[in-house]
Amino acid sequence: KLVPVSGLHDLCKWIEDKGIRRAAVTNSPRANAEAxxxxxxxxxxxxxxxxxxxxxxxxxxxxxxxxxxxxxxVPAKRAMVFE
Structure with a gap:
């Protein structure tokens, strides 16, 4: 069972509220990534x-x-990555 780390949803809400664009990047197959x-x-x-x-x-x-x-x-100089 996957459990989000503490504070993840608060961070995501803050990002959404700021209108920050976002994408998930993964090497997982689509079905796994989406699950x-x-x-x-x-x-x-x-x-x-x-x-x-x-x-x-x-x-x-x-x-x-x-x-x-x-x-x-989004230009690379305006982006950040969370791993």
Whole structure:
């Protein structure tokens, strides 16, 4: 059973309230990624889910992150990553 870390939902609400764009980037298969995101109550939080398999190279290469930035329309210098 997945349990969100303490404070996760408060942080997510703060991010939403600030209008910050967001995407999940993972090397997991889509079904696994969506199940994990749902299990911690974040199904509506992410605008995009970017999979490593959708890119020429998955993580740890930057390709999935660059795809997420493109989807979001956010320049890299204005982005941050939580792992």
């Amino acid at each position: 994990m995101i749902s299990a911690v109550g974040l199904s509506e939080f992410f605008e995009f889910v970017v999979l490593g398999e959708e890119c020429e190279r998955g993580k740890p290469y930057p390709d999935p992150y660059l795809k997420a930035l493109k989807c979001l329309g």
